[in-house]
Amino acid sequence: MAETDTGVAQGGLGKVxxxxxxxxxxxxxxxxxxxxxxxxxxxxxxxxxxxTKIASSDVGAGTDGSDYGTVTxxxxxxxxxxxxxxxxxxxxxxxxxxxxxxDLTGNVGDILGNAVAAKLDDDLVELGKxxxxxxxxxxxxxxxxxxxxxxxxxxxxxxxxxxxxxxxPKQVWGPKGLISLTNDAAxxxxxxxxxxxxxxxxxxxxxxGMIGSIAGFNTYWSDQIDEDVSSGGxxxxxxxxxxxxxxxxxxxxxxRLETERNASFRSTEYVAVGFxxxxxxxxxxxxxxxxxxx
Numbered sequence: 487m488a489e490t491d492t493g494v495a496q497g498g499l500g501k502v503x504x505x506x507x508x509x510x511x512x513x514x515x516x517x518x519x520x521x522x523x524x525x526x527x528x529x530x531x532x533x534x535x536x537x538t539k540i541a542s543s544d545v546g547a548g549t550d551g552s553d554y555g556t557v558t559x560x561x562x563x564x565x566x567x568x569x570x571x572x573x574x575x576x577x578x579x580x581x582x583x584x585x586x587x588x589d590l591t592g593n594v595g596d597i598l599g600n601a602v603a604a605k606l607d608d609d610l611v612e613l614g615k616x617x618x619x620x621x622x623x624x625x626x627x628x629x630x631x632x633x634x635x636x637x638x639x640x641x642x643x644x645x646x647x648x649x650x651x652x653x654x655p656k657q658v659w660g661p662k663g664l665i666s667l668t669n670d671a672a673x674x675x676x677x678x679x680x681x682x683x684x685x686x687x688x689x690x691x692x693x694x695g696m697i698g699s700i701a702g703f704n705t706y707w708s709d710q711i712d713e714d715v716s717s718g719g720x721x722x723x724x725x726x727x728x729x730x731x732x733x734x735x736x737x738x739x740x741x742r743l744e745t746e747r748n749a750s751f752r753s754t755e756y757v758a759v760g761f762x763x764x765x766x767x768x769x770x771x772x773x774x775x776x777x778x779x780x
Contacts, residue, residue, distance in 0.1 A: 502595040506743040506758060509599030515708045516610040519650045520731040521767065524739075530569040532734035534767045535562045539644050567734035567763035572605050574598055579753040591754075595743065598758035602741060608710040609764050611652065613731055614724030615712075617772035619643075624720050627662045628777040633701045636725035636773040643770035645727035651703035653723035654711035656779035663779065664697060664705065719780030730771035736761025 511517075523532045538561045548554050576594060583590050619639045621632040633651070640649055658664045697705055703725060713721040740762060746755045766772070 502591065502745065502756070503743050505592070505595030506599035507595075507741060509596040510603045510741045510760075513600045513603035514606060515652065515706050515710075516607050516731075517733070519652070519706070519726075519728060520610060520733045520764075521728055522733045522735055524735040525569055525737045527737045530734075530736065530763075532567050532569070532732070532763070534565040534567065534732035534765060536565050536768050537562045565732060565765050565767045567732055567765035569734050569736045569761050569763045572602060572609075572760040572762070573757065574601050574605075575755065575757045577748075577751075577753050577755050579751070581752070594756050598743060598756060599741070602758050602760045604710060606760055606762060607708050609762070610731060610733070611708055611710050611722075611724075613764060613766050614652065614726070614772065614774060615715075615722050616766055616769075617724060617726070617730070617774040618769050619773045621725075621773055621775050622777040624715070624718055624776055625778050626776075628657060628664065628775070630701065632775060632777070633703065633725075636775060637702050639773050640725065640727055640771065643768075645768075645771040646729055647727070649703050649725060649727055651700070651705045651723070651725045651775075652711070653705070653707055653775070654713045654721040654779065655707055655709055656713050657711075657721045657723045657775075657777060658705070658707045660779050662777070664700065713779055715776060719778060720776050721779045723775040723777065724772055725775060726772035727768075729768050730766065732765045732767045734763040734765070 521534065523534065525532050540558060540560070544558045546554070546556055576598060578590060578594060621635045621639070622628055636651070637649065653664060656663055660666075699705060711722055715722050738761070741758070741760050743756065743758045746757070748755055
């Protein structure tokens with residue numbers, strides 16, 4: 487049976503754990519873009535309210551000195567997410583550490599933190615496929631009209647700002663991706679111009695390979711997005727407001743890494759655990775953008 491040795495390299499293990507937490511936080515794309523709530527102690531289910539939109543027609547004219555008798559109901563549907571465990575374990579033997587020219591022990595934290603962060607992103611981007619509102623479509627090349635169409639749908643739904651656009655790497659940098667839109671004849675008229683001549687957005691794309699924002703969206707990419715949906719060569723990006731997706735966080739936190747020394751096996755066990763659950767809160771606050779990246 488493995489025994490924990492609390493006297494082994496506490497400073498070194500503390501750095502491994504710290505590196506894991508840093509890697510987890512830095513590697514996340516989706517975490518700051520969704521609505522997060524932490525479960526209270528003694529519970530692992532979190533409720534996210536979905537309020538019904540009240541129309542301007544429900545606001546009436548009042549009469550001075552008179553009771554306003556019309557009562558408008560404020561209704562809400564509860565969307566719940568239950569926290570579960572997401573675990574990865576690595577056993578590092580003493581001999582592996584001795585035979586590794588690199589700092590194997592020091593890199594374990596980064597490796598496991600990144601892995602759990604990727605799993606969190608994967609779970610959250612999968613919700614993008616569930617949005618009922620759509621733009622573009624299977625076998626269709628992404629165009630600016632689809633980006634503006636996504637904006638129109640979110641505005642029509644009354645989704646609160648800010649708006650985020652999360653795409654796959656090919657949807658951003660591929661020949662049919664977002665970067666190519668800044669050098670599209672549809673943008674510049676009959677004569678397409680080099681990126682460097684398309685103002686700030688072209689210069690930004692040339693200098694960084696990214697466009698920080700476009701058509702009112704903050705733009706991001708995630709390599710967890712499926713780039714071959716139904717084996718059709720299409721990628722599953724999406725646009726959304728923060729209120730579209732909820733993330734339930736465990737009562738003791740979102741991420742933890744623990745170590746345990748197993749002397750009889752001459753190895754150290756590293757276990758990284760994420761504690762979360764995810765749910766779609768408001769379907770109308772998201773738009774599924776399926777586009778051809780083949």
